[in-house]
Amino acid sequence: MARSRSVRTWAAAVVLALTGVTVSGCTGGHDRAISGSGAVAIEVDQPEALADQAVRVRITGLAPGAEVTVTTQASDYRASSWQAHAAFVADPQGAVDLATTAPRSGSYQGVDGMGLFWSMEPPADAAATAFVPKFPQLQGYYQVRLAVETGGRQQAVRVLERHWLADGVTARELTPAKDGIAGELFLPPSGTARRPAVLAFGGSEGGTGQNFTAALLASHGYPTLALGYFGLPGLPSTLQDVPLEYFADAARLLAAQPEVDPAQLLALGYSRGSEAALLLAEDYPTLVHGAVVYAPSAQVNPGFPSGPTAWTLHGSPVPTGTIPLDKLDGPLLAIAGADDRIWPSANWAGQLVKALDLAQNPHPHQAIVYPDAGHLVGTFPYLAADTTLGSAASKRTTNFGGTRAGNAAAQAAGWAQVLTLLSGLRSS
Secondary structure, X not given: OHHHHHHOOOOOHHHHOOOOOOOOOOOOOOEEEEOOOOOOEXXXXXXXXXXOOOOOEEEEOOOOOOEEEEEEEEEOOOOXXXXXXXXXXXXXXXXXXXXXXXXXXXXXXXXXXXXXXXXXXXXOOOOOOEOOOOOOOOOOEEEEEEEEEEOOEEEEEEEEEEEOOOOOOEEEEEOHHHHOOEEEEEEOOOOOOOEEEEEEEOOOOOOOOOHHHHHHHHHOOOOEEEEEOOOOOOOOOOEOOXXXXXXXHHXXXXXXXXXXXXXXXXXXXXXXXXXXXXXXXXXXXXXXXXXXXXXXXXXXXXXXXXXOOOEEEXXXXXXXXXXXXXXXXXXXXXXXEOOOOOOOHHHHHHHHHHHHHHOOOOOOEEEEEEXXXXXXXXXXXXXXXXXXXXXXXXXXXXXXXXXXXXXXHHHHHHHHHHHHHHHHHHOO
16 A cells, blocks of 8 residues: 555546536537638537537538648646647548547547547646646636648637536635635526535545536536545645544535435545545435545545544544445445556455445446546546656656546546436436
8 A cells, every 4th residue: 555655646636636508608500610711611519518528520621632730729727738739631522520530640549529638738848747727616618729720821710618617507615714614616506406416525635626527517407515625724734534524514514505405415536535435425324325436445545645544433533444335325336447556446446336236235336447547537528637647846757547548538438427327316
């Protein structure tokens, strides 16, 4: 465990910090954008869409067989410019459909309609290895600039908006001084029917890195609280002796919202946060009715970066070792990457499901392990992130495993599984 404990600190933060819902300004059908006097155009089915929704991009007006380069560009919260590119050959009709055509060269390989989004890279001198926009509560969308070049000349440009918040979704900051907890509460429009809710939190990176995940879940109709449990003012400075009662207080606050069905409240935990999510569902089964865990553990691990105890309950340390699941009263979805280099999350995901099978748990429980994905297997798709992180202080690079393409595919597929699970709760 010494190796994994020393390298997992940023496991969830680099991605987070992851469908029928209308976004303000969205249009139906295809949107055409033409730049300059030529006939080359960029067609986009959803020029304004939720950030977790795939868009279909098609270039038209090209000469048949023409070589064309398509680029994407977006700015992160530091104003660093991230870019990707891909070269294609136009079909006999003078078109290139990114959803059905593999590039001849570029930032990604194979047919992938969203490849130019997740494969973006930062400037060569940038320290960042993950594209992190401004938090949703600060800016409700980020922009992606699409450009088309032929023969070294720019032919067309289209700017897309990737939204975090659907119409009517609200965000409210929660503080220890005022609310007893730290986080951001995202709620669907008031007056809607009560829905399943999610208490979301990350791992040993601290802070409230699940803001983006929470905003998107609320935009899909599920009230979500992005919770910070250490590394913020008024909270423990490290992952050591964190009371599980704190999480329970957050769950009660969420359950009390008019938009929430309190009988369908799930915990979503990433990496070290998976321990808290499972312990909550086990120790508070009438409050937390299941869990979604990304890159999970099946055991309680020590404090991080040091200390014997990560969690406490009723003032006593929660002992390290296997997490019992005999009281879990709801669904469990465990999502892991087969190439996780931080810890054996794929094995642990299977161990969780096996324990529930042996206990004859009547609720749905599933482990999904994605090939070519690593510790950065979640949550929502289409934001760019590398598979490694460097530390200027230690001059060390941590390999989280997987490939960029593998992680991207896993995020898209895994996120769909999460939404399907929640949709099933809604209809129950």
